[in-house]
Amino acid sequence: MTVEKSLPINPYENLPAFDSTEPAAYSATEREDLLRRYYPDYRPDRKTTLHVGANAGDVLPDEIASILESRSLLASKGLPAVPSAPDIEVDLLVIGGGGAGIMASVFAMEAGARVLLATKLRIGDSNTVMAEGGIQVALGEDDSPVQHFKDAYRGGHFTGDPELLSVLVREGPDVISWLVKKGVLFDRDPSGNLSLRKGGGTSRPRLISAKDYTGLEIVRVLKEDLLNSAVNIWEFSPAVELLQGPEGSCAGAILRDVDNGSLKWVKANAVLLATGGTGRLHIGDFATSNHFGATGDGLVMAYRMGAKLLNMESFQYHPTGVIYPSEMAGMLITEAVRGAGARMFNRNGKRFVQELETRDVVASAIIRECEEGRGVRTPSGHHGVYLDLTAIDREMGEGTVERRFPNIVKLMGKHQVDCTKQPILVYPTLHYQNGGIASDTSGHTRVQGLYVAGEASGGVHGKNRLMGNSLLEVFVYGRRVGQEAAREALDRKPFSWHEVNLGHVERFQKDLEKEFPGTSRPEAPILFPDYRKHSHPDHA
Amino acid sequence: MFQYEAPEGARMIQVWINGKEWQVPEGLTMIQAMWYTGHEVIHGIGCLGGVCGACAAVYRMPGNFRLFNALACQTLVKEGMAFSLIASYPTQRAHYDIEQIPDAKEGLFTLYPESATCRNCNACTEVCPQGIDVRTSVWQAAFGDFKGVAETTMSCVMCGLCVSRCIAEMAPHEIALYARRAYASRELAFPENLRHRMDSVSSGTYDEELERLSRLTPEQLKLECGVK
Numbered sequence: 001m002t003v004e005k006s007l008p009i010n011p012y013e014n015l016p017a018f019d020s021t022e023p024a025a026y027s028a029t030e031r032e033d034l035l036r037r038y039y040p041d042y043r044p045d046r047k048t049t050l051h052v053g054a055n056a057g058d059v060l061p062d063e064i065a066s067i068l069e070s071r072s073l074l075a076s077k078g079l080p081a082v083p084s085a086p087d088i089e090v091d092l093l094v095i096g097g098g099g100a101g102i103m104a105s106v107f108a109m110e111a112g113a114r115v116l117l118a119t120k121l122r123i124g125d126s127n128t129v130m131a132e133g134g135i136q137v138a139l140g141e142d143d144s145p146v147q148h149f150k151d152a153y154r155g156g157h158f159t160g161d162p163e164l165l166s167v168l169v170r171e172g173p174d175v176i177s178w179l180v181k182k183g184v185l186f187d188r189d190p191s192g193n194l195s196l197r198k199g200g201g202t203s204r205p206r207l208i209s210a211k212d213y214t215g216l217e218i219v220r221v222l223k224e225d226l227l228n229s230a231v232n233i234w235e236f237s238p239a240v241e242l243l244q245g246p247e248g249s250c251a252g253a254i255l256r257d258v259d260n261g262s263l264k265w266v267k268a269n270a271v272l273l274a275t276g277g278t279g280r281l282h283i284g285d286f287a288t289s290n291h292f293g294a295t296g297d298g299l300v301m302a303y304r305m306g307a308k309l310l311n312m313e314s315f316q317y318h319p320t321g322v323i324y325p326s327e328m329a330g331m332l333i334t335e336a337v338r339g340a341g342a343r344m345f346n347r348n349g350k351r352f353v354q355e356l357e358t359r360d361v362v363a364s365a366i367i368r369e370c371e372e373g374r375g376v377r378t379p380s381g382h383h384g385v386y387l388d389l390t391a392i393d394r395e396m397g398e399g400t401v402e403r404r405f406p407n408i409v410k411l412m413g414k415h416q417v418d419c420t421k422q423p424i425l426v427y428p429t430l431h432y433q434n435g436g437i438a439s440d441t442s443g444h445t446r447v448q449g450l451y452v453a454g455e456a457s458g459g460v461h462g463k464n465r466l467m468g469n470s471l472l473e474v475f476v477y478g479r480r481v482g483q484e485a486a487r488e489a490l491d492r493k494p495f496s497w498h499e500v501n502l503g504h505v506e507r508f509q510k511d512l513e514k515e516f517p518g519t520s521r522p523e524a525p526i527l528f529p530d531y532r533k534h535s536h537p538d539h540a
Numbered sequence: 541m542f543q544y545e546a547p548e549g550a551r552m553i554q555v556w557i558n559g560k561e562w563q564v565p566e567g568l569t570m571i572q573a574m575w576y577t578g579h580e581v582i583h584g585i586g587c588l589g590g591v592c593g594a595c596a597a598v599y600r601m602p603g604n605f606r607l608f609n610a611l612a613c614q615t616l617v618k619e620g621m622a623f624s625l626i627a628s629y630p631t632q633r634a635h636y637d638i639e640q641i642p643d644a645k646e647g648l649f650t651l652y653p654e655s656a657t658c659r660n661c662n663a664c665t666e667v668c669p670q671g672i673d674v675r676t677s678v679w680q681a682a683f684g685d686f687k688g689v690a691e692t693t694m695s696c697v698m699c700g701l702c703v704s705r706c707i708a709e710m711a712p713h714e715i716a717l718y719a720r721r722a723y724a725s726r727e728l729a730f731p732e733n734l735r736h737r738m739d740s741v742s743s744g745t746y747d748e749e750l751e752r753l754s755r756l757t758p759e760q761l762k763l764e765c766g767v768k
Contacts (some may be wrong), residue, residue: 145741162756171740379548380545
């Protein structure tokens, strides 16, 4: 066979000389102007006004509106009749097997509840396992939960819920202590204290981490204990619809076994949504750092049942997602590299933003550089900027990058980029759903019997999340809401399976038909993204 | 919608997926090659970021007798590659409560008695897609050097490929997990800065101030929190 080599443009050829002069700090007005002009949340394009449901009138990204104003997956042949008995009856059904779902299940079981944890892929397959940088917890001598609160509130552009934040910062140290006792190996300083590092937008070093494997290290430990516990676990079983009980309350869910397509009817006194985020919807065609199952299923089901959503127009585009090599598109390079001294340069070798501005400001600045022609073109036609880690080794000693960020070095190395010597090409990647289902400090939604925890919930971070606060939220609220849901489930007035129905779904479909007469609406939850090039319609 | 793309002008190469021949562009990962050819992948996919361990794969290259291993979401297909996903590998896992085990070092041999039977073949190290020196970690565990195990195995994604090759039939990744947990929970002293902060929180040091902040109007709160 003749071997012909195509030689695409190599963005590493003709690297500019990097000028390390620090750019001027932005004033508050400049920052705001930059966000308005470049941050996807604030741009008017690709937005839809909702017409149906509790958030009618909200202007949201097209992709989010599309899954919210959608038909049931079960509706194509008419909604199924409720069978004579459920397949299983539990006190608490937890939907989602990431950090929040695992914590909630473990603590609900300890509170005496019979728990079923249902998840779409395997236990632990989630955004939690991918968290690299760390968890914010105020442990420094000159730090305090109060300071943590102030940083988080300011970082969220003064839109976070103060009560939710107050619980987050107060319960943080205790939940971290629980993780340490379970054998999660956080990095220590020479005196044996948990090492504290600095994240963007904070006033104190407050990030604890396990190298750049923080989420993985925690999930490995918790998954083992969960699998060994009395929690009933159904993997590869996504929820496709919630069930309605007396007075519009939540009474369980319908799960679908992805291997044989059969439906499993679950009767539950309480249902806790820990379904995570929405990166795989690729809002605005952005690449994503999220795991394969991040399709916002919980939002869809809760919205049909009347739950209110909060800040659903607000997403975090992490500034530094890999844009080249293209097969890695969206993969995250943790903010911790900028905390350690990595710098960003445009095509002309100039720095263009202070690297430790909040994530939305840094992302906007990168988009501005690329839109104004100062981006670096990749072989597949995208643009990015250089993220240079070599400054870290120069300033903190040879080998620092390798020691602090072994995962990044390993992954980039698999794609022939030695990031201890070469810059990484980056562009913002869809990373985190800032908003979500509205809830109080016990995870109650507007629907009785329906709870939410983790990324699926909204309120803690307001319209911008600081690094390390979501991982803390997952553990603080996973535990807290799991306990609360278990308590209320055990106390709930008994109801009969005959009172269980899909009335809320029928009602929602009628509202859709009224608003969109004669048009076919998309079906949701979509469960999995479809990247197949030659997919057959029957497979979809 | 967003698509993973091969570079412009990428040449087509021949690969075998689960034993069947396909043509795919160079520059795709194994998982992307499966999507490109229309496979629906649900078992064998997770984070797509190389950390969840769902996508363990085996592959061979033409003219080479060796069996290679990889994470399918991170490994590029090459001309003539034949690969299959190993979406799950059955593994024995011990039941224990790390805080209750009387002697952490002895605990290893109670829970995983086979951990002292390594025959030094080194197949586990050769198979590890993360490049971990698995054999060393097994010996470190057997000699009670749990700190060493932690350092050797920190990047383990629990894919279980080491189990598939171990002639002593152990589960090195589970043994390493136990050793890391025992080291973190039982051997390292509880961190002082954390203990100190927990004491202040539980004695109510911050309650008044946090409650005051929660009661402020948004304008007042903005003023208080506005400056770093």
